[in-house]
Amino acid sequence: MSFIEVQNISKDFKVNKRSAGIPGMIANMFVPKYEIKHAVKDLSFTIEKGEMVGFIGPNGAGKSSTIKMLSGILCPDSGSITVNGFVPYKQRKSYVGKIGVVFGQKSQLQWDLPVIDSFELLRAIYRIPEDKYKKNLERFTEMLDMKSFINQPVRQLSLGQRMRSDIVASLLHSPEIVFFDEPTIGVDIIGKETIRNFIRELNEQDKVTMIFTTHDMQDIEQTCKRIIIIDKGSLMYDGSLQDIRSKYGTARRLIAEFNEEVAVAPISDVVINELGDRKKSFTFDNNVVDVNKLMHELFGNYSVRDITVAEPEIESIIQKMYNGEV
Ligand SMILES: Nc1ncnc2c1ncn2[C@@H]1O[C@H](COP(=O)(O)OP(=O)(O)OP(=O)(O)O)[C@@H](O)[C@H]1O
Known part of the structure; x- marks a missing residue:
C-alpha cells in the first residue's frame, strides 16, 4: 500500500x-x-x-x-x-x-x-x-x-x-x-x-x-x-x-560565444539569432538536427570560445500540454 x-x-x-x-x-x-x-x-x-x-x-x-x-x-x-x-x-x-x-x-x-x-x-x-x-x-x-x-x-x-x-x-x-x-x-x-x-x-x-x-x-x-x-x-x-x-521537449537552443565577430552562414533547419557582437543562439528541433553535427560545424568553421546547450523550457512544454498541442 x-x-x-x-x-x-x-x-x-x-x-x-x-x-x-x-x-x-x-x-x-x-x-x-x-x-x-x-x-x-x-x-x-x-x-x-x-x-x-x-x-x-x-x-x-x-x-x-x-x-x-x-x-x-x-x-x-x-x-x-x-x-x-x-x-x-x-x-x-x-x-x-x-x-x-x-x-x-x-x-x-x-x-x-x-x-x-x-x-x-x-x-x-x-x-x-x-x-x-x-x-x-x-x-x-x-x-x-x-x-x-x-x-x-x-x-x-x-x-x-x-x-x-x-x-x-x-x-x-x-x-x-x-x-x-x-x-x-x-x-x-x-x-x-x-x-x-x-x-x-x-x-x-x-x-x-x-x-x-x-x-x-x-x-x-x-x-x-x-x-x-x-x-x-x-x-x-x-x-x-x-x-x-525528453518526450515532448524537442526544441533545443545552443548558445555559442565566439572569439571574434563572425558572420555565420545559414544552416538548414536552424534559426540563428544575434545575442551580442560575439554571441549567437541556434534554435532547432532535436529530431531534425543532430546537435553533435551542429557543434562540429561551428567548431570547424569558426573560432568558438564557449558553447552551452540549454535544456528545453519546461514552461513552454507544459503550456503546449495545457493547449492540447502535445
Ligand atoms: N466552493 C466551491 N463552490 C463552487 N464551485 C467551486 C468551489 N470550489 C471550486 N469550485 C469550482 O471547481 C473548479 C475547480 O476549482 P479549484 O479551485 O479546485 O481549481 P484550481 O486548479 O485550484 O484553480 P486555480 O489554479 O485557479 O486556483 C472551478 O471551476 C471552480 O470554480
Whole structure:
C-alpha cells in the first residue's frame, strides 16, 4: 500500500446560476437555477513516503479541491483517499496532527499579533512538547532567516515575510506530510529562492512527503522530480519532469560565444539569432538536427570560445500540454 492512495475521486459543486439584471434576480428568488461544476472527475494517483510531487494544472483544473480533499477539509462525492492509513475527511481529529497545510492565499497567522505569538498559539493547539517546539522553531526560523521580524505583528510584514512565517507555522508540529498550495504566489525572486531552497532541504533531510501546487514552473523545476498534471478535474500526466522533457521537449537552443565577430552562414533547419557582437543562439528541433553535427560545424568553421546547450523550457512544454498541442 502506498503512503497516499487516491482512488477514483470525484467532487461536484452545485453553483447558483443567476440570470442578469433585476428581473433575473427576482426570478431567481422564486425559482433558483443551479448548474453542476465537475471540479474533480475520477482522479487516481499514489504517492510514496518521502516523495516530493509537483501538482499542477491550469486555472480551475481542480488542484485546490483535490488538496482540500487530501487534507480533510472537503469530502469526495465518490472514490476514496487514504494517507498513511488515515481517511482524511473521516478521521480529521487524529489526522490533522500528521499534516501541514500552507495556503499561499490564506494565512493561518493572527493578523494583529506578533508572529511568535501565533506560533505559541499553535504550540498550544497542537500540544507540541516544549523541546520539539523549541528545536523546530530555532531550526526553521534560522533556515528562513526570520529573526529580524519574528516579534513584529503579522500585518506589518511584507508578503514574503508573511509567507515564510506561514510555512514555519505549518511545520512546528513536525508533520509527516505537507501540502503547499501556491506558497510563492506574489513573492519576489529572492523570497521565492529562499522558500524553494527551504522546501527542498526539508524534503531531503527529514524525508517529509510533500505535494506542491503552483503556477510557477521554476518552483517545480527547482524542487520536484515528479509532476502530476490535471486538467478539467482529470489526470493528464503523471511522471518525471525528465520524461516530459525528453518526450515532448524537442526544441533545443545552443548558445555559442565566439572569439571574434563572425558572420555565420545559414544552416538548414536552424534559426540563428544575434545575442551580442560575439554571441549567437541556434534554435532547432532535436529530431531534425543532430546537435553533435551542429557543434562540429561551428567548431570547424569558426573560432568558438564557449558553447552551452540549454535544456528545453519546461514552461513552454507544459503550456503546449495545457493547449492540447502535445
Ligand atoms: N466552493 C466551491 N463552490 C463552487 N464551485 C467551486 C468551489 N470550489 C471550486 N469550485 C469550482 O471547481 C473548479 C475547480 O476549482 P479549484 O479551485 O479546485 O481549481 P484550481 O486548479 O485550484 O484553480 P486555480 O489554479 O485557479 O486556483 C472551478 O471551476 C471552480 O470554480
